[in-house]
Amino acid sequence: MDIVAGKNAGIDGLVAGEAWIATSFDPKLMELIKVRVSQINGCAHCLHIHRQDALKQGETEERMLLLSAWRESQRYSDREGAALAWAESLTNVAETRASDADFEIAHSAFSEDEFLALSIGIAMI
Numbered sequence: 001m002d003i004v005a006g007k008n009a010g011i012d013g014l015v016a017g018e019a020w021i022a023t024s025f026d027p028k029l030m031e032l033i034k035v036r037v038s039q040i041n042g043c044a045h046c047l048h049i050h051r052q053d054a055l056k057q058g059e060t061e062e063r064m065l066l067l068s069a070w071r072e073s074q075r076y077s078d079r080e081g082a083a084l085a086w087a088e089s090l091t092n093v094a095e096t097r098a099s100d101a102d103f104e105i106a107h108s109a110f111s112e113d114e115f116l117a118l119s120i121g122i123a124m125i
Contacts, residue, residue, distance in 0.1 A: 017124060024117035028057040029080060033087045033118070036067050037125045040091045046125070082109035083118055090122045 021030060031054035038046035051064060066073045070084050086106035089098045096102075107115050 014124065017120065021117045021121045021124075024113050025121060026114075028054070028059060029083055030118075030121050031057050032059055032063070032067070032080065033083055033122060034125045035064055036070075036084055037087055037091050037122060039068055040088065041125075050125075079109050082106045086118065087122045090119065 031050055034050040035047065035054055038050055054064060055061070063075050066075055067084075070076050070081065076084065082105045085102045089096050089102040106118065110118060
């Protein structure tokens with residue numbers, strides 16, 4: 001296989017995946033998830049990009065500043081908390097083994113399609 005063709009096919013697949021997620025899951029919440037996962041991963045480039053994208057989706061600076069302490073804040077809904085807990089669980093899977101409790105809470109907070117889009121979105125970031 002031609003390396004360039006393979007690279008382009010891979011990029012096309014990622015773009016298609018992102019487009020599907022955008023139609024299957026709340027884009028504002030997905031950007032918040034991307035910011036949180038980028039915090040955990042320690043990626044300054046990703047934080048910069050996803051912070052800007054979250055602001056464009058209507059997210060506030062205050063909520064992004066509190067994101068690493070979302071469990072102690074009253075600024076996040078139960079649904080957002082379920083998504084954030086699942087994002088942390090999957091991002092830290094080597095340590096957490098993706099807890100059953102986080103799975104159950106997130107799975108019950110979203111439809112099957114939304115939960116699938118959320119999980120794939122977390123994995124992609």
